[in-house]
Amino acid sequence: MSAHTAVRNQILSQSDVGRRLRRMAIEVAENNTGEPELVVAGVNGNGMVVARQLIAELRQLLAISISVVELHLDKLQPLEVSVTPHMDFSGKNILIVDDVANSGRTLLYAVKPFLQYQPKKIQTLVLVERSHKVFPVTSDFVGLSLSTTLQEHISVETAGAEITGAWLH
Template structure:
């Protein structure tokens, strides 16, 4: 069966480049940004964004951490790096924003601190939000039916595409 691609490798690269510039514009005076990628694909996207941010603005310090959680039952959340997140800018990164539930749970560990900002980033955003999470940085927003699913393909540290099924 042929896949219905909504993003290819080149369009993903352009979307991530645009998002990186948006992040810089919205955080121009910040000295440090923490990218918190939701494993697995969100972590790959976060690493790509880190490279782009460093190439755009070399004096900004980017700290990249992973968020591990079971998306079906997201009660146990683990961070790959622990620090004091007080007064820090945190961007939670995922591949697809569906209902907003995963993003909402992923934010939970940071709420024990007083971060300066918590922002969200998704390569693809669906329009079916059941939870009050606004995606701050979006590569592509797609209207889908509830029966359709979006899959993001990753090979190593490269996002190769996204398709609708």
């Protein structure tokens, strides 16, 4: 093994991801029972892949309107955040979805475009959450929570619309 080859440990297989998404979908459904509508806002990239798979599970559990929007932001420079398609989020339940919560910064900035409205509720969901938080954000729904060192990195890998696994390296 060369010095440039990182050691990777799989923390979630594709089937693990499916089971965890089903469990989180049940939790989301329980927390939104009786609501007329849910807006699922996926963070661009892998967050949208997680959001779409979650929505497929939610549609089997909830007989309500589920809208999907995409949050566009640069995770390294998240000051500019936009949502497509644009809509009025006042009075709506919003679920912000991403693949990994590292420091909490992305989820914190992901709330920004909704603050010009008065949503009924904003919830967050991540497939994998690290225990090191720099920003005061915790996820409402978590597939896997890990204690990691600051030097370790978590990546979620996708193939098209499918999540193939999550890795610690």
